[in-house]
Amino acid sequence: MKSKLTKQIPMSSDALQQRVMGLREELNKHNYLYYTLDAPIIPDAEYDRLFQELVKLETDHPNLKTIDSPTQRAGGQPLKIFPEVNHRIPMLSLDNAFTFETVQEFDKRVHDRLKTSALILYACEPKLDGLAVTLIYEEGIFVAGATRGDGVTGEQITENLRTIPVIPLKLTDKNPPHLLEVRGEVFMPKAGFKTLNERAIANNEKTFANPRNAAAGSLRQLDSKITASRPLSFFAYAIARIDGKKDVFSTHHESMEYLKHEGFPICPLNHIANGVKGCLEYYQKLVEKRHSLPYEIDGVVYKVDNLDLQKQLGFVSRAPRWAIAHKFPAEEALTELLDVEFQVGRTGALTPVARLKPVFVGGATVSNATLHNMDEILRKDVRIHDTVVVRRAGDVIPEVASVVLEKRPTHAKKIVLPKKCPVCGAEVLREEGEAAARCMGGLGCRAQQKESIIHFASRRAMNIDGLGIKLVDQLVETGFIQNIADLFQIEAESLASLQRMGVKSAENIVNAIENSKKTTFPKFLYSLGIREVGEATALALANHFHDLKSVMQANEETLQTVPDVGPVVAAHIYAFFRQPHNREVIDKLLKAGIHWPTPKPVPSVESHPFSGKTFVLTGTLSELSREEAKEKLIQFGAKVSESVSKKTDYVVVGDAPGSKLAKAENLGVAILDEKQFLKLLNNN
Numbered sequence: 001m002k003s004k005l006t007k008q009i010p011m012s013s014d015a016l017q018q019r020v021m022g023l024r025e026e027l028n029k030h031n032y033l034y035y036t037l038d039a040p041i042i043p044d045a046e047y048d049r050l051f052q053e054l055v056k057l058e059t060d061h062p063n064l065k066t067i068d069s070p071t072q073r074a075g076g077q078p079l080k081i082f083p084e085v086n087h088r089i090p091m092l093s094l095d096n097a098f099t100f101e102t103v104q105e106f107d108k109r110v111h112d113r114l115k116t117s118a119l120i121l122y123a124c125e126p127k128l129d130g131l132a133v134t135l136i137y138e139e140g141i142f143v144a145g146a147t148r149g150d151g152v153t154g155e156q157i158t159e160n161l162r163t164i165p166v167i168p169l170k171l172t173d174k175n176p177p178h179l180l181e182v183r184g185e186v187f188m189p190k191a192g193f194k195t196l197n198e199r200a201i202a203n204n205e206k207t208f209a210n211p212r213n214a215a216a217g218s219l220r221q222l223d224s225k226i227t228a229s230r231p232l233s234f235f236a237y238a239i240a241r242i243d244g245k246k247d248v249f250s251t252h253h254e255s256m257e258y259l260k261h262e263g264f265p266i267c268p269l270n271h272i273a274n275g276v277k278g279c280l281e282y283y284q285k286l287v288e289k290r291h292s293l294p295y296e297i298d299g300v301v302y303k304v305d306n307l308d309l310q311k312q313l314g315f316v317s318r319a320p321r322w323a324i325a326h327k328f329p330a331e332e333a334l335t336e337l338l339d340v341e342f343q344v345g346r347t348g349a350l351t352p353v354a355r356l357k358p359v360f361v362g363g364a365t366v367s368n369a370t371l372h373n374m375d376e377i378l379r380k381d382v383r384i385h386d387t388v389v390v391r392r393a394g395d396v397i398p399e400v401a402s403v404v405l406e407k408r409p410t411h412a413k414k415i416v417l418p419k420k421c422p423v424c425g426a427e428v429l430r431e432e433g434e435a436a437a438r439c440m441g442g443l444g445c446r447a448q449q450k451e452s453i454i455h456f457a458s459r460r461a462m463n464i465d466g467l468g469i470k471l472v473d474q475l476v477e478t479g480f481i482q483n484i485a486d487l488f489q490i491e492a493e494s495l496a497s498l499q500r501m502g503v504k505s506a507e508n509i510v511n512a513i514e515n516s517k518k519t520t521f522p523k524f525l526y527s528l529g530i531r532e533v534g535e536a537t538a539l540a541l542a543n544h545f546h547d548l549k550s551v552m553q554a555n556e557e558t559l560q561t562v563p564d565v566g567p568v569v570a571a572h573i574y575a576f577f578r579q580p581h582n583r584e585v586i587d588k589l590l591k592a593g594i595h596w597p598t599p600k601p602v603p604s605v606e607s608h609p610f611s612g613k614t615f616v617l618t619g620t621l622s623e624l625s626r627e628e629a630k631e632k633l634i635q636f637g638a639k640v641s642e643s644v645s646k647k648t649d650y651v652v653v654g655d656a657p658g659s660k661l662a663k664a665e666n667l668g669v670a671i672l673d674e675k676q677f678l679k680l681l682n683n684n
């Protein structure tokens with residue numbers, strides 16, 4: 001009789017590899033069934049057993065480890081910082097609609113632009129209340145992911161995203177695209193949020209105000225193990241790029257079907273609606289469902305479903321013309337108005353702020369709300385100690401909406417505008433035709449100094465990391481700095497002497513100030529804090545004038561030739577640059593080394609002759625890489641294809657072209673050499 005084997009026969013390396021791959025496939029499948037479909041078919045213990053087997057095999061044979069293994073979801077070594085990444089395709093925002101009429105106007109604009117009266121099909125989706133992220137897959141493997149940031153530059157948070165169980169680490173397609181970039185929303189389901197906060201209370205830790213803050217806080221952890229311990233989820237809602245896949249989609253919903261097939265979670269409430277009427281029915285349904293959903297949504301999004309039509313509609317500034325977010329009505333609650341304080345803003349405007357008895361409204365505790373201005377206070381007849389209706393809509397600042405007059409107590413007190421600035425004591429004046437009363441202290445007022453510095457340093461302006469409200473407050477209060485130009489004179493050594501400031505943090509801040517010197521022209525214009533000049537106006541000014549001197553010299557008439565600049569804005573810009581103090585500060589900023597590349601005027605997508613055309617590139621270009629050419633083409637609304645067909649509009653031929661040139665000649669497709677191509681590209 002044969003004796004039983006006491007030792008296991010070691011697996012051949014081939015067999016080992018097979019087993020590891022088999023386990024991964026198995027685990028990925030069960031992961032998908034459990035997390036995405038919520039329909040597990042094996043007990044948890046069996047999943048754990050398979051998982052442990054894989055962990056052991058990978059520990060014993062580290063050469064078999066791969067980044068797409070389910071074992072990589074546990075989080076890795078903590079990072080020091082999140083590296084910044086530029087989004088190849090910007091991450092746009094959406095225009096908001098708060099009423100049915102605005103949605104109808106949107107639908108009308110869509111029809112007008114497309115010159116059609118035919119019914120438009122809209123892809124309707126819940127507007128998920130989380131954080132937008134982008135996920136990049138190369139040859140079917142998840143390789144990088146980032147936050148939205150300012151839409152152009154985000155933070156790379158790959159390791160953190162890897163820990164989210166529903167985000168596929170590998171696409172199911174055996175023949176995946178070379179590159180796939182997926183956009184979607186990371187969020188924290190309501191149940192997970194509740195448990196997380198309960199745990200925080202039990203451990204005497206800080207709680208999160210709402211699921212969105214909790215999701216943001218969890219995703220921006222340098223230690224991905226912490227992210228892994230948080231109950232995060234994800235829905236995909238767009239494909240930003242797909243390269244090397246034959247069949248491209250003709251509609252948004254087809255692209256979502258494709259993502260679903262590849263293992264991405266897609267919101268089950270997505271729906272195709274017939275025209276604006278269908279959209280509004282969808283909205284109504286979701287308003288009713290909203291509170292029973294397992295995650296928070298703050299509205300719905302309507303997207304023109306047909307991708308060709310989307311392309312024809314194009315973009316304005318930061319938002320597509322083919323989509324709109326229809327926000328849910330604000331939520332309201334009753335509370336007592338305890339007091340009113342006047343806050344002084346960047347431009348000296350006094351904003352009455354209501355101090356409230358804390359109240360839970362729209363998913364967060366609110367203890368401050370805006371009263372806007374004195375006119376509003378009078379119109380609503382708000383008095384201290386009144387019972388007021390507090391309204392909160394999404395991430396908009398809460399406001400006092402109205403007063404419950406029946407509940408007015410006898411000791412209710414009228415609110416009076418202070419005659420002197422509560423910060424600097426300067427006179428408070430209200431100019432004719434203006435809603436806001438202003439402190440006349442100008443930049444001699446500390447509040448205005450602080451606010452202008454906070455604005456200058458903010459993310460969307462000069463993006464000085466670490467220079468937040470508290471530090472600016474301290475710097476101004478201690479007399480360290482008075483204006484934005486002073487920032488560039490700060491030395492790490494003296495900064496470190498401030499209270500609560502270590503040597504390392506001081507160095508980091510000085511470095512961040514130094515790094516901010518390299519900026520863009522529109523950002524610089526925006527950062528100056530000129531009244532009524534937001535990001536869009538700053539961009540329009542930069543596109544129109546190209547250099548600072550021209551903006552500074554422009555008279556009000558010339559300024560009004562810039563799109564979106566009317567007489568009021570033109571007057572503010574003109575006045576700003578006439579003030580000697582402002583000119584002095586700008587001079588100092590430039591001397592300190594703030595610089596930007598000369599902006600090239602960017603034509604809008606729909607006006608460019610390349611828009612909607614299909615290009616094929618062949619051979620080596622000398623002035624720009626093929627990738628850059630491709631990027632530019634996409635930016636102008638063109639499609640870039642790998643092979644020449646009858647549908648190709650142009651073939652761009654560089655040095656040593658391949659067989660594509662011959663094919664183009666055969667089919668009679670227009671051929672451009674590099675010079676012609678660049679001329680057409682830049683001339684517009």
Ligand code: IVH
Nearest residue numbers: 092093094125126127128131132237301320
């Ligand atoms: S589409 C070009 N779809 O809304 C359009 N966005 O204001 C890009 N969001 O940053 C966005 N749910 O974080 C889209 N179903 C959805 C969405 C959605 C939530 C967020 C997203 C984006 C913001 C736009």
